[in-house]
Amino acid sequence: MRTWVFRVLAGAGVAGVIAAVVVMWVSWKGDVDPAGATIGLASLIVAAVSLWQSRTGPRPSSPAVDPADVLAVDPPEQGDRSQVSDSAGSAGLPSPAAAAPAYPPAVPATTDRRALPNAATLTVPAGLPGLPRPPAAVFLGRRQVLTRLRKTLTTTPKTPGKPPAARPAGSAGVEPVVITQAAVYGLGGIGKSELALQYAAGHRDAYRLVWWIEADSPAQIQTSLAGLTRAICAGADSVAAAAATVEEATDWALAWLAAHPGWLLVFDNVEDSGDLHPYLGRLTGGHVLITTRRDTGWRDLGCTPISLEVLDPEPAQRLLTRMIIQAHPTRPPGRGAPAHKAGPAESAELAGLAEDLGFLPLALTQAAAFIARTPGMNVTTYRALLRDNPGKAHAAAPPGGDGERVIAQVWTITRTRIAAQNPLAPRLLALLACYAPDQLPITVLHHLPDADELQIGQALGLLASYSMITISPDSGTGSDAVSVHRLIQAVTLNDLPGHERQTVHTRAADLLTAELPEDPDVIGSWPAYRRLLAHARAALPPRSPAMSQVIDYLYASGDYATAKTLQHQRYQAQLDHHGPEHPDTLFAQADLASYTGMAGDVAGARDQFAA
Ligand SMILES: Nc1ncnc2c1ncn2[C@@H]1O[C@H](COP(=O)(O)OP(=O)(O)O)[C@@H](O)[C@H]1O
Numbered sequence: 001m002r003t004w005v006f007r008v009l010a011g012a013g014v015a016g017v018i019a020a021v022v023v024m025w026v027s028w029k030g031d032v033d034p035a036g037a038t039i040g041l042a043s044l045i046v047a048a049v050s051l052w053q054s055r056t057g058p059r060p061s062s063p064a065v066d067p068a069d070v071l072a073v074d075p076p077e078q079g080d081r082s083q084v085s086d087s088a089g090s091a092g093l094p095s096p097a098a099a100a101p102a103y104p105p106a107v108p109a110t111t112d113r114r115a116l117p118n119a120a121t122l123t124v125p126a127g128l129p130g131l132p133r134p135p136a137a138v139f140l141g142r143r144q145v146l147t148r149l150r151k152t153l154t155t156t157p158k159t160p161g162k163p164p165a166a167r168p169a170g171s172a173g174v175e176p177v178v179i180t181q182a183a184v185y186g187l188g189g190i191g192k193s194e195l196a197l198q199y200a201a202g203h204r205d206a207y208r209l210v211w212w213i214e215a216d217s218p219a220q221i222q223t224s225l226a227g228l229t230r231a232i233c234a235g236a237d238s239v240a241a242a243a244a245t246v247e248e249a250t251d252w253a254l255a256w257l258a259a260h261p262g263w264l265l266v267f268d269n270v271e272d273s274g275d276l277h278p279y280l281g282r283l284t285g286g287h288v289l290i291t292t293r294r295d296t297g298w299r300d301l302g303c304t305p306i307s308l309e310v311l312d313p314e315p316a317q318r319l320l321t322r323m324i325i326q327a328h329p330t331r332p333p334g335r336g337a338p339a340h341k342a343g344p345a346e347s348a349e350l351a352g353l354a355e356d357l358g359f360l361p362l363a364l365t366q367a368a369a370f371i372a373r374t375p376g377m378n379v380t381t382y383r384a385l386l387r388d389n390p391g392k393a394h395a396a397a398p399p400g401g402d403g404e405r406v407i408a409q410v411w412t413i414t415r416t417r418i419a420a421q422n423p424l425a426p427r428l429l430a431l432l433a434c435y436a437p438d439q440l441p442i443t444v445l446h447h448l449p450d451a452d453e454l455q456i457g458q459a460l461g462l463l464a465s466y467s468m469i470t471i472s473p474d475s476g477t478g479s480d481a482v483s484v485h486r487l488i489q490a491v492t493l494n495d496l497p498g499h500e501r502q503t504v505h506t507r508a509a510d511l512l513t514a515e516l517p518e519d520p521d522v523i524g525s526w527p528a529y530r531r532l533l534a535h536a537r538a539a540l541p542p543r544s545p546a547m548s549q550v551i552d553y554l555y556a557s558g559d560y561a562t563a564k565t566l567q568h569q570r571y572q573a574q575l576d577h578h579g580p581e582h583p584d585t586l587f588a589q590a591d592l593a594s595y596t597g598m599a600g601d602v603a604g605a606r607d608q609f610a611a
């Protein structure tokens with residue numbers, strides 16, 4: 001819409017607010033006339049929308065369907081509210097697809113935007129890593145499941161209607177047309193992501209492209225796919241790629257994948273199989289590997305489910321042995337043990353410890369790191385410590401059987417030790433537990449007021465040496481990013497008394513707020529927002545100004561679906577806090593209706609405006 005329209009809307013908005021308040025006041029004074037009150041409330045909402053439109057000015061992108069148009073507030077002849085509602089009936093509404101061309105695409109005013117390059121013509125840039133971190137150096141006991149996984153992915157599905165393999169393994173060793181999909185499922189900490197990493201790294205040469213997708217939420221899936229576009233376009237037209245909306249970039253990635261068969265996509269930690277619906281149907285010519293804690297719904301999506309169990313006793317014991325004895329050949333695992341090889345008594349202790357830890361790889365690696373790092377510690381003593389720390393059962397952790405209890409036990413022991421060595425380390429871990437588990441830019445922590453970068457680096461190094469966190473390079477910035485396993489996050493937070501937990505959450509939100517670039521409308525700020533989005537969702541209170549900034553970024557960058565989801569939480573929080581008639585609630589409701597319309601749900605937008 002043009003500027004004069006906004007001026008008119010601003011005037012109408014102010015007048016509307018006054019008129020609405022008068023109408024409502026009169027209605028309520030007169031022993032509550034429901035019709036009058038309804039008209040007054042509706043006018044107030046419409047006025048709020050007008051004010052909102054004028055407050056925000058011409059947004060960098062225009063909606064596919066402008067909610068103001070849905071409500072038909074512009075044409076003067078549509079006068080009263082009932083007419084407005086009627087005109088917004090489904091028969092009169094344009095479908096989102098039909099309406100889309102009537103509006104300009106999302107174009108932030110200050111930027112240079114151009115079309116993305118032709119997907120068919122670009123090849124994978126040399127050296128594209130595609131994986132979030134290198135696979136673990138010590139990886140034991142998964143030979144059979146790896147073989148099964150490879151077989152599943154390389155066997156042409158016999159599903160009726162699926163096109164047959166057009167040619168044998170091509171340059172990338174993958175059937176060019178078919179898609180094969182495997183879903184590895186199991187408890188948290190059992191080794192699903194590690195298995196996927198090992199598979200991807202081990203077979204990297206068989207694929208044209210390997211790409212890792214953080215798949216906890218639909219927004220993260222989109223962001224990771226859009227990241228593929230930016231990675232492929234980096235050498236050709238990085239400006240166009242940086243400026244593309246998340247939807248454009250995601251569509252481009254899917255077009256590129258369709259044009260270049262022979263890839264492997266890893267969707268890591270899918271929470272809901274439905275989140276993959278929009279993609280799996282559109283992907284052909286590659287392999288899809290899913291990791292998930294959910295054990296149902298995969299066959300319906302054409303995926304072969306593969307169950308991952310805890311390690312067998314023998315590799316579990318070997319894992320402990322390798323990490324404890326071979327990391328420190330001079331330190332025996334128990335009293336009187338030989339330097340390099342465990343004797344029968346020590347082997348029995350190692351086997352016992354593996355069992356105490358439920359053969360869970362996450363617990364095994366952490367316990368082994370603790371024993372290997374702690375002077376004077378041996379397996380026997382550690383087992384005694386475990387018995388003295390039964391571990392709290394807690395509700396905060398995701399469902400995962402005994403895994404949480406064991407991880408809680410291990411954490412209790414480790415926390416005491418690292419707190420004695422460096423009190424900043426447990427504080428940092430508690431903060432890290434408030435963000436999304438993967439890839440928090442380390443620069444967020446640098447906003448801590450009472451620790452400098454060196455101290456933070458030392459404390460993180462200590463946590464990493466105890467296998468509590470993983471530090472990996474952040475490909476976007478050249479600095480580092482920190483990942484913490486979800487189970488460790490859960491037990492860390494659960495371990496804090498209620499008031500401390502609240503303080504830590506507040507501090508985590510403050511640090512993240514300080515890291516957010518100021519102007520979410522400017523394309524130059526988008527890469528930072530993209531990297532911080534998952535963490536912002538985890539850490540920022542819905543009513544905070546910082547969350548509003550994040551939603552503005554989503555709006556500006558064209559991710560209307562996520563903008564709508566977050567705005568819904570914001571509206572609900574305003575409603576709970578202020579009640580239904582407070583201006584903040586009404587503004588939040590108007591914004592929600594707007595994003596709902598732009599996300600393609602025109603009828604939903606109408607209902608929200610009319611509510
Ligand atoms: N087979 C294995 N051998 C050695 N370490 C393993 C193995 N499987 C997993 N790990 C380690 O255990 C930890 C948890 O594994 P992860 O893959 O993150 O679990 P999940 O994804 O199932 O929650 C990681 O540190 C990983 O490196």
Ligand SMILES: [Mg+2]
Nearest residue numbers: 192193194269
């Ligand atoms: Mg995982």
